[in-house]
Structures are given as C-alpha cells and as structure tokens.
Amino acid sequence: MLSIIPGNKVSELDSSYILDQGITSWDLMERAAISFCSWFKGRKNFEDKPVFIFSGPGNNGGDGVAIARILAAFHLEVNLIVFDAIDHCSKDFQINYKKLPSTVKVFKIEDFDFRIDVHAVIIDGIFGVGINRPLEGKFKEAIDRLNTFDCQKIAIDIPSGIPADGLLQGSAFRADYTVTFQFPKLSLLFPEHGEYTGEIFVADIGIQDNFLEKFASGKYFIQQRDMRPLHKTFHKFSHKGDFGKVLLIGGSKGKVGAMVLASTAALRTGSGLVHGFIDESERIILQTAAPEVMVAFKEELENLAKFDAIGIGPGWGLNVDLKFYESLLKNYKKPIVIDADGINLLASHPDLIQNIPQGSILTPHIKEFERLTGNVSNHVERLQKAKDFAVEYGLFLVLKGAYTSISCPDGKQFFNSSGNQYMATAGSGDVLTGMITSFLGQGYTPLNATICGVFHHGLAGELASFENKRGTIASDIIKCIPKTYLELGID
Structure with missing residues (x-):
C-alpha cells in the first residue's frame, strides 16, 4: 500500500x-x-x-x-x-x-x-x-x-x-x-x-x-492493486462451513430493514451461513425479505462460540437491555463488529467499552464518532482522536465517509480510495457492517477484514452508481458486491 x-x-x-x-x-x-x-x-x-x-x-x-x-x-x-x-x-x-x-x-x-x-x-x-x-x-x-x-x-x-x-x-x-x-x-x-x-x-x-x-x-492509501493478496482462497471441496457462520444482532420494531440489508450483504460477500437476531415481532419480515437468512432465537445465543463472527447494531434502537449487551461483549471471545446503535449505546454508557473484545471493529459515521469521543473542530483533530481511541482500547475504528479511514490498535491509519458521493444513502452503512462481519467470519484477520470490507463496499457503490447515479440505494450496492470480485480478479 x-x-x-x-x-x-x-x-x-x-x-x-x-x-x-x-x-x-x-x-x-x-x-x-x-x-x-x-x-x-x-x-x-x-x-x-x-x-x-x-x-x-x-x-x-x-x-x-x-x-x-x-x-x-x-x-x-x-x-x-x-x-x-x-x-x-x-x-x-x-x-x-x-x-x-x-x-x-x-x-x-x-x-x-x-x-x-x-x-x-x-x-x-x-x-x-x-x-x-x-x-x-x-x-x-x-x-x-x-x-x-x-x-x-x-x-x-x-x-x-x-x-x-x-x-x-x-x-x-x-x-x-x-x-x-x-x-x-x-x-x-x-x-x-x-x-x-x-x-x-x-x-x-x-x-x-x-x-x-x-x-x-504510519499512514497508508489503499488501492485496487493491494486487494488480491489480502484475500483468502477457497477450493472446490470447500463447504458452507468454511465460508463462515455469522450472527447479526439488531432490527428493533420498525427498523428491521437495516438487518435485511446487513444480512443480505453478508451473504453476497460470501458468508456460508448468516443468522439474524431481531425483535420477535419483525421476524416474518426478515424471513420473507431474505429467505437465505436464518432467524436466531435466544437459546442459540447461549453458545456464542459456534459463530465465527458477530455484528451488532443495525437498526437495534436504544431501548436495549444493557445487561444483554454487556454479556455479548464479555462472553464472545473473538473480535466483534459494532455499528450504528451499538456505537450510540457505547457513547451513552462508556463503561461498556472496556468489555469489547480486543481487535473488534467499530464503524461510526462522523456524528456517531463524535458522540463516542466528543466534538471536534476539524478533520485533523478527528483523525487524531480516532487514532488515540483505537490505540487506547485495542480496536479498529472505521470512520466512514469520503476516503474512509481505518485507525488501528498499533497507531497506523489506512485511507480508502474506492467509493463516491452516490453512496451517501440510507442503509449504506448497514451494508458495510454486513460485509466486514462476513470477511471476519470467513477467517480474515480483523485488519484484512476491515480493509477488504471497506474497499469492496466502495467499489460496489461505484459499480452501482454507473447506472443509477443519484438514484443509487443501499440494495443496489448489495447487488454489485459479486461484481467487485470479478473486477478484482478474485475467485
């Protein structure tokens, strides 16, 4: 890079x-x-x-x-x-x-x-x-x-x-x-x-x-030529278990669409099995909109170790049982992807942050980031705060926007080159959550999962906008995820 x-x-x-x-x-x-x-x-x-x-x-x-x-x-x-x-x-x-x-x-x-x-x-x-x-x-x-x-x-x-x-x-x-x-x-x-x-x-x-x-x-620019070496390879004897079993948690009443987008994006990115844990009243919507996604029940969460990766936050809402959230953070021993209301809850209950597994990935947009770390006056200050936060807590922090930045636990920062203004649409962040969770579940390191998720997400947005321009919506981005592998020459 x-x-x-x-x-x-x-x-x-x-x-x-x-x-x-x-x-x-x-x-x-x-x-x-x-x-x-x-x-x-x-x-x-x-x-x-x-x-x-x-x-x-x-x-x-x-x-x-x-x-x-x-x-x-x-x-x-x-x-x-x-x-x-x-x-x-x-x-x-x-x-x-x-x-x-x-x-x-x-x-x-x-x-x-x-x-x-x-x-x-x-x-x-x-x-x-x-x-x-x-x-x-x-x-x-x-x-x-x-x-x-x-x-x-x-x-x-x-x-x-x-x-x-x-x-x-x-x-x-x-x-x-x-x-x-x-x-x-x-x-x-x-x-x-x-x-x-x-x-x-x-x-x-x-x-x-x-x-x-x-x-x-310690600052790097991610380009298309960097992507192939970061990807895992699979062979014709690989089965759905090899491609990872992931769990996505979110989707409060009226907000299940965020989970439909995140879970569908995880499948399109290559996950073998995707489970969604959402508000009970909304389960029929998820099963109808995305029949390939399995609805998870509470008893399935008693053994979190069976999941290769967990993503938390899309459409979750703020009326969450904090003890349940804390137990997720404490009991899962691998990195977690946290977005949206998962981040907003951390901002309002900062004592939870210390429970996040090392190497986890937070994906805030600018406003969510400032709720988490405090107001900033410019992007120079914002990047420094992102770096300090990542180093202090041993996490990866993805600051979404043009040239999305990835701040790492070792102090390095990466800047993404893919994407465009047409991706500024509702649900785009939920798609990214599903993609990064998918790569993490496929066995990628947290750094590689983050870089691949961010780059493929941006590239899918570019491909979707060729035809749709300002009319690009999040589901268009999902449809173009498979094309990103073709564009990069990845099997």
Whole structure:
C-alpha cells in the first residue's frame, strides 16, 4: 500500500531517491511531467482544447513548464504564464524553460489579460507541498481570479494554497481534478478541502513502495492493486462451513430493514451461513425479505462460540437491555463488529467499552464518532482522536465517509480510495457492517477484514452508481458486491 509521506519529508524523499537511483532532480521532474501528460491525454474531455498553465517560481512551477513542453508536442495550443524573472526561478524550472519550443506562448503574470475561453483548460502549477502560509500578493490575486472561471481546472500535485498536511488558511485554487504524484498528500483527503481538490488521481513516477516506506508516518492509501493478496482462497471441496457462520444482532420494531440489508450483504460477500437476531415481532419480515437468512432465537445465543463472527447494531434502537449487551461483549471471545446503535449505546454508557473484545471493529459515521469521543473542530483533530481511541482500547475504528479511514490498535491509519458521493444513502452503512462481519467470519484477520470490507463496499457503490447515479440505494450496492470480485480478479 502507498505510504502517505508528510509534506516536510517530500524534499528529503526526492533527494534520497535521486541519489539512490543515480538520476538528477530534472529526471524525476520529467517523470512527473510525462505521467501527468499521459493522464491528460487519456481524457477525452481535454481533446484539442487550449491550455493555460500558471507556473510559480519553484519546482511545482518547473513541473508546469515541463508539462507545457510535452503538451505542445501533442500539437495543442499551450500558453505559459510565469510569476517571476526566469533567473529567479528554481534550477529545474530554468532547465525546462530553455527546452520550451517556440510554439508555447509565454506571458508574465503582470502582462496577462486573463482572456480565457470557457472551453480552455487551466493548469495550476503555482505552489506545491512546501507552502505553509496563506497566499498573498500577485499569487493570491491570480488564484482568486482563476477561481471565477467556469472552464475545466487541474492542479499539479496539490491545489496551490493548500498545505500538505494541515488545513487551508485563506485562498486556494479550486480544481476539478488534482493529479498528485506517487502518493496522495494527506490534506487532499480532508473533507474541508473537497471543494478545492475535485477528483484525485495518483500518478506513478516510479518510486517503489518499499522506498516510500523509509519516510512513512504510519499512514497508508489503499488501492485496487493491494486487494488480491489480502484475500483468502477457497477450493472446490470447500463447504458452507468454511465460508463462515455469522450472527447479526439488531432490527428493533420498525427498523428491521437495516438487518435485511446487513444480512443480505453478508451473504453476497460470501458468508456460508448468516443468522439474524431481531425483535420477535419483525421476524416474518426478515424471513420473507431474505429467505437465505436464518432467524436466531435466544437459546442459540447461549453458545456464542459456534459463530465465527458477530455484528451488532443495525437498526437495534436504544431501548436495549444493557445487561444483554454487556454479556455479548464479555462472553464472545473473538473480535466483534459494532455499528450504528451499538456505537450510540457505547457513547451513552462508556463503561461498556472496556468489555469489547480486543481487535473488534467499530464503524461510526462522523456524528456517531463524535458522540463516542466528543466534538471536534476539524478533520485533523478527528483523525487524531480516532487514532488515540483505537490505540487506547485495542480496536479498529472505521470512520466512514469520503476516503474512509481505518485507525488501528498499533497507531497506523489506512485511507480508502474506492467509493463516491452516490453512496451517501440510507442503509449504506448497514451494508458495510454486513460485509466486514462476513470477511471476519470467513477467517480474515480483523485488519484484512476491515480493509477488504471497506474497499469492496466502495467499489460496489461505484459499480452501482454507473447506472443509477443519484438514484443509487443501499440494495443496489448489495447487488454489485459479486461484481467487485470479478473486477478484482478474485475467485
């Protein structure tokens, strides 16, 4: 998985890699520019459109100049706007500037009239990860003006104005796309920056994962290529017992739909046997809506050890016998998945938390998380609280949302790359609960069950939304779970 390197270590990483590979800093910049242009040329919506590249005096600007040269070779109309005298710019900026073909039109920012057609493409190469203060002067003026244009806008590595690891102060370039090099910068994953980053693409510039790890800070980005090694394999003699027997607990009166979604998702994820323990008055609904799910009775809960995994919370309600909840936590000796009202009950009765089995998985959305740990003012603080909670209690905490984060008992944090905005629909979280419980029941480690559950859930949402867009509902996500295995090439 890709290590997410802190912004203050990126320069050190680049210098070390250049020395290790026996290349120059210009060579590495060229790789970045080629990777960017390869992505650019692969998108039909940029075809034959005039390009306006705004390049600051540093190496992010140098990337912009190199991109100008390469795009000009594709016979595009390329305009380069620079902010400082060339001999005041970085060394690699100057090298790339000397290589520019005569077809690239160069303007000083003071002389540029900002006549940019709505069909043009604007590329931001003004500042990179090194910025740690609000924009000012001609840079702020230019970015504020560019943000008024309706044409397509792309940021190189990170939108100018946003710090690599912290929160934006002041203005920043509002991009429709951000093409970031080798790994996503942490701040690109913050919800506060969503309106600036647009769609994020990670462009490979050839730095190997094991080299990135030397500069890692315990944060990782989960990609599709990471998934196959995490999965267990089964053979033709495998039977339903090998695929796990799971128990889901929830579904108070009027809320059994959450259990239908969670249990059906568990089956679609591959569970061999799924039991549901719900309010007695609702059992006929579960058996009718999901005939493959077996309704569990109280006597079956007297021997919890027969279940390979347990998930608690979907549609459970808050009028729960707390002694029953406490007994579940105390008597089950393996990790448990806890969601929704299972988490809300922990928030209102924090003495229960100490009874949760080590390695269990909590899956709150942001509001549930804040009920559990207290209010936060921003995502930086939220991620720190999630990490502290996971370490303190020896649990995995899945903070749901865009780039869902997984905080681990050892302090590591993983960020998911799959999923989209169309998954923001009632029941989507119940589907995730069923999926993670299923993987846990199939014998996956808690970490692998969590990563696989989160990634497959996001991918199923993407597949469901191809056709349904804003009309995507939770049951659409469930229908697409089997397709995720096909997409990943997993038997």
